[in-house]
Amino acid sequence: MAVASIRCRIPKVLWDSPIRRSWSSETLRPQYDAVIIGGGHNGLIAAAYLQMSGVNTAVLEKRHVIGGAAVTEELIPGFKFSRASYVLSLLRPQICKELELKKHGLKIYLRNSSSFTPMLEDGVGGKPPRSLLLGNNMEETQKQIAQFSVKDAQAYAEYEAFINRMATAVDPLLDAVPVDIPSLTSSSLRERIRSLRTVKPLLQTGFKLGKYIPQFYELLTAPISKILNHWFESEPLKATLATDGVIGAMISPQAAGSGYVLLHHVMGELEGIKGAWGYVEGGMGALCQTIASAAADHGASIFTEKPVNSILVDGNGTAQGVVLQDGTEIRSKVVLSNATAHVTFLKLTPECSLSKEFIKEVSSIDYTSPVTKINVAVDRLPNFLAVPSNDGISSSRLIAGTIHLNCEDMAFIKEAYEEACQGIPSTRPLLELCIPSILDPTIAPPGCHVISIFTQYTPYHLQGGKEWDDLERNRYADRVFDCIEQYAPGFKASVIGRDILTPPDLEKVFGLTGGNIFHGAMSLDQLYLTRPLPSYSNYRSPVKGLYLCGSGAHPGGGVMGSAGRNAAHVVIADLKRS
Template sequence: MAVCTGRARQTVPRLGAVTRACHTIKLKTKYDALVIGGGHNGLVAAAYLQKGGVNTAVLERRHVLGGAAVSEEIIPGFHFSRASYLLSLLRPHIYKDLELKKHGLKVYMRDPHAFTPMLEEGVGGRPPRSLLLGSDLEKNMQEIGKFSEKDAKAYPAFTAYLEKLACAIHPLLDAPPVDIPGVTQGALWSRLAALKTLRPLMKTGLKLGKNIPDFYELITAPIIKILNRWFESEPLRATLATDAVIGAMTSPSNPGSGYVLLHHVMGELEKEKGAWGYVEGGMGGVSKSIANSARASGASIFTEKEVEQILIGQDGCAKGVLLKDGSEVHSKVVLSNATPHVTFRKLTPQSSLPPEFIKAVSQIDYTSPVTKINVAVNRLPNFLAAPTPDGTPGPHHQCSIHLNCESMDVLEAAYQEGKQGRPSTRPMLEMCIPSVLDPTLAPPGCHVISIFTQFTPYWLEGGRAWTEEDREKFANSAFDWIESYAPGFKSSVVGREVLVPPDLERIFGLTGGNIFHGAMSLDQLYLTRPLPSLSDYRSPIKGLYLCGSGCHPGGGVMGSSGWNAAMTVLADLRRR
């Protein structure tokens, strides 16, 4: 048990002891299906394949399951969601089908969910203003009314508008994109059969109805255009805009940022639309529950089994994998939960792929703006805008706390610096303190904090790689900003870990440090995710499939890519 003290440590602690998954079964030399990577999508795919009667094994490179949805004790006594840190997008049918609650998933719902404090002088001895948003519409209107009565009146209509558009695209999440070659080529009977892939698109169109132009505008426009039409107050616009840029190297003024917003509000948790929550024990609890479900169906899951190469037979079909230790495991099909770059540029023999395909894979955009900072503290931050001097958690402590998000100009300036190869001097910060709701994460009186920061480039100005000094300099700058909102924060720090984009790539296999396995830009969505020739989870090599977030419908702890890939594989195996 760690003991909290007031002494701050500014160095990055070494990785603490992590419980390793027990290998209660031995790896065989042959399975029906192999899944490369034990991230949540790979585990979802394995669970559904096994339920479908396909003998499946998952091979995870690291000592712990989960990919980016993982819990680790990186500072002794403190358990972190080391990469992804919130749950909302996991598809409800996966939650239900795999009986995740039965298999250990417990979620703490957050309400309120967003807190944006201001950096301003209080008036008449009162604290600076802040914006607190949750599920109570009346309270939201009161909060917004502190900045604009007009915006307060407009907010209910805006949330209804956004919810209608978000709900309409749900059919697209749970099915592969339209089979364009199938519909346009081949015999009449096969073309007619392929028409069924149009159903999800038609369902979305029917749900949208007269709102189709609104939907088209939202996914193509800069979010600033949409928000400026609805609202006038900067704190509200900037708070909403953070969901339009988070995880993406874009700004509110860039086309396509509207879709990123839609992607982040289309979730559902405990039947509450748009809700977000903390997983007990950290995000590894999601992955663990999916793995437990897969194992209960008979799937075999292994850690510390790094794949060196995908094996291709003389017939040009995938036939298994070669492990780093030199052993071979054979299978009828191989599913890769790795990014398209890792799958096709590192694991697949290049001679097995068409040169034009290799070129296209090399051009996928993995630009990332994200640095994740995990922090252990011995007391809660005490924000000037919502004082809690006795250390008791306030409603705002359970939220996503948006710092340096008072105006669109602040977000734009941070983006422009990152775009030029300079870590933002006033970075956009999203702070979460899950231990406020989940006491299992830290010793009594202590807390874990996730700080999701933007904008930090993969390569620094002049093409220079990050150094430890660069990491510390950026983290110190971020902490200085937090200190300005919550004096005393820096002295509460027990330890921290700073993960810049190259670290996210190295540790979690996220090419470019991109948390979505590829940018969620309009040219890399739906029919073109990750490529126009690779939107149906099938690769040019028969028997080799993608099942990770690099596929449709993209990033976030959603599970749809794994589900869709598994359904595709099951359909193909039935045809054999």
């Protein structure tokens, strides 16, 4: 991890996170009903629901600031970065409602255009290069697509309806525990009857899909390239849409299962608009601030700079609390871990408490990551060659959504992926740029902006045994900046400073095993009944009283909150039965 200050024209101010706050004025007590390891969004959500049900809960965050990967940090004076996750859509609407997050200060800026893909080409007849703008207005979007294919423009509305139908059908599965196979097949009659309720969400999804079940199955299992080739012919449109099928995943558009990754990224909803994405005022850390505020209002205790060293397990194989790195013991009836399964079971849980077979299974979870995140402070907006100046659309509106670079053709994405498979950071990486300061004036000084650059593909292990040192980090970041410069000349001259997070950095700073932003690959063998492992997809673990509540559990990654909410409900039910 490196913060490279290229130059700074901003007056020096106090460096401080906007959410570095002592949520609990009380002293950490030696006993709670529940202890949650990690103050990421899922851990905070679990704390809020537990506390609302009367379960006295403490959240222990190792860093100086809450939020996990959904955090705001002021790394360069005056610039507040959503350092890891950077856009919001997947957060479940019922969580916002039940925790009254707007009452606690949540404010979201909806993006008027969702996607902007400029072309690297010479303009014709004095016109600028073409670009593809996708947004909420279907007529405008179809007009944009028609530049590349009239046929695609006509098909786009039907495609959107198809994707929305698939995403809506999955809703019941997101908000419930997966089918409890062990209880259905081997428990007492009473347990079997009780576990039948876990089948209901699956049936609801089936009923919603109806005659479209075969198409749903194809979307889950097929390469996204196959799906998009069925619908469209123009490469800029296909490549732009394909990014949702590979983002954060070490796969290419031609890989089986990339269709599900796309589906996962269109499941969201903001302000009642399906599939909409937006920026949180104050950055993603402000979202976690509102969740923490809701939890604290109900009585939850939230502590920072409290790294957990190990989980206490008694001789009967039951979790009894945690031990902090300073040796302090905190006892509890249950322990919830917001960390990855790898960290939870292989680093925090005593090895003698787990079977060799379970340890072997946990060790086999795929955490491969292709992601390097670069946060940039600039003194002006990038000036894209492909932004027309006479079509009535302001340049700031055009680039308020996600800017896709090196996305003119799916073949470019495949080539970038294949290089990374050989340990080589992509020569022409897939880039997604977001400039939230266009809509949110609170995160940058006047006239300046923050840019989140989500890049792939970058391997965790470099070819030839090289390490991701400062030289390699900056060499790759320079390559990314060179790419942006091609589309927006003058970009490099606008840069004030940058923060570079390669896969090993994401692991070190945020505890993301392998640098994987989803707490484990979102591949078909690591979803639903097998997330994180077969027989342990219901948030419980082999250690009684120890639960997973993070993105490594169902339904997976993204700032969704379902894992935290679902896990809390499982814990509450178990405590009532005990």
